[in-house]
Amino acid sequence: MSGIQKVGIVGAGQMGSGIAHVCALSGIDVVLQDLALDKVEQGLATISGNMNRQATKGIIQEADIKPALARIAASDAYENMADCDLVIESATEDETIKRKILAQLAPVVKSSAILATNTSSISITRLAASTDRPEKFIGIHFMNPVPLMELVEVVRGIATDDETYEASRKFVADIGKQITVAEDFPAFIVNRILLPMINEAIYTLYEGVGSVESIDTAMKLGANHPMGPLQLADFIGLDTCLSVMQVLYDGLADTKYRPCPLLVKYVEAGWVGRKAGRGFYDYRGETPVPTR
Numbered sequence: 001m002s003g004i005q006k007v008g009i010v011g012a013g014q015m016g017s018g019i020a021h022v023c024a025l026s027g028i029d030v031v032l033q034d035l036a037l038d039k040v041e042q043g044l045a046t047i048s049g050n051m052n053r054q055a056t057k058g059i060i061q062e063a064d065i066k067p068a069l070a071r072i073a074a075s076d077a078y079e080n081m082a083d084c085d086l087v088i089e090s091a092t093e094d095e096t097i098k099r100k101i102l103a104q105l106a107p108v109v110k111s112s113a114i115l116a117t118n119t120s121s122i123s124i125t126r127l128a129a130s131t132d133r134p135e136k137f138i139g140i141h142f143m144n145p146v147p148l149m150e151l152v153e154v155v156r157g158i159a160t161d162d163e164t165y166e167a168s169r170k171f172v173a174d175i176g177k178q179i180t181v182a183e184d185f186p187a188f189i190v191n192r193i194l195l196p197m198i199n200e201a202i203y204t205l206y207e208g209v210g211s212v213e214s215i216d217t218a219m220k221l222g223a224n225h226p227m228g229p230l231q232l233a234d235f236i237g238l239d240t241c242l243s244v245m246q247v248l249y250d251g252l253a254d255t256k257y258r259p260c261p262l263l264v265k266y267v268e269a270g271w272v273g274r275k276a277g278r279g280f281y282d283y284r285g286e287t288p289v290p291t292r
């Protein structure tokens, strides 16, 4: 084992719940926190549903579900994370929110603990600077959906020490994931490549080159992608997609990363994808219907 036996997770949304799911099934105790306990309860319900689905498919044993769920404690105060060996911040992709969380969290968590972020794009070095332990701070970037996706990107900030890096690598291996190492530049590897592709798909829609369905069909059947780029954008969350494009645009100062105005409009409407019931598709009926 990596020596990491108890993990705190801040943010019980799509990603925080997924990380809790995987940790709990690996025998690690989890403290899961969000803005309010009802949000954590929603996360726990998602975890339970997803574990049951995995058991039906024979991916996990039915008997493992109850003990795994019992390992996840719901929290509404950072004090509950005081004895965690690792705390992973996985809240909304917004630097102001993340810096505030880290500044409040760090003084409460034991000094030997590693602090990590699941950010998709924001500088690890900058986030580390809002904690009391930049040398024990690291990016551990999971992929969505966490229980299914094998990869985790590990990103060191300028100050991250070797001990933190090695312990993080070991933790990722212990929960059954594969590592890729990225340098601390905007959006790292996966999203540096993926998000401009998604943004371009949205421009293709915006400029009328194709409809939602024709763009997704083109990339599924023409480029062998498992899902279309607009479907994928809805799955990631359009708010997260916009934040990542903004980080790329600001961080690399290159107009090729300009977020598509149509993406901005969808986010302004609150149509942020599957989690909101509506994005490039409307998910409120039995089958998803394109919104354009």
Ligand SMILES: NC(=O)c1ccc[n+]([C@@H]2O[C@H](COP(=O)([O-])OP(=O)(O)OC[C@H]3O[C@@H](n4cnc5c(N)ncnc54)[C@H](O)[C@@H]3O)[C@@H](O)[C@H]2O)c1
Binding pocket: 010, 011, 012, 013, 014, 015, 016, 033, 034, 035, 039, 090, 091, 092, 093, 094, 097, 101, 118, 119, 120, 121, 141, 142, 143, 144, 235, 236, 237, 240, 275
């Ligand atoms: N969606 C993806 O595909 C994906 C993939 C990898 C990484 N990420 C990253 O994971 C993080 C979370 O993304 P998500 O998709 O789970 O978003 P989400 O919108 O599903 O969940 C974010 C959660 O953070 C909570 N939150 C906001 N402020 C908080 C605070 N102060 N304290 C505690 N909780 C707070 C929100 O209430 C919400 O439940 C982001 O940094 C995102 O970039 C997302």
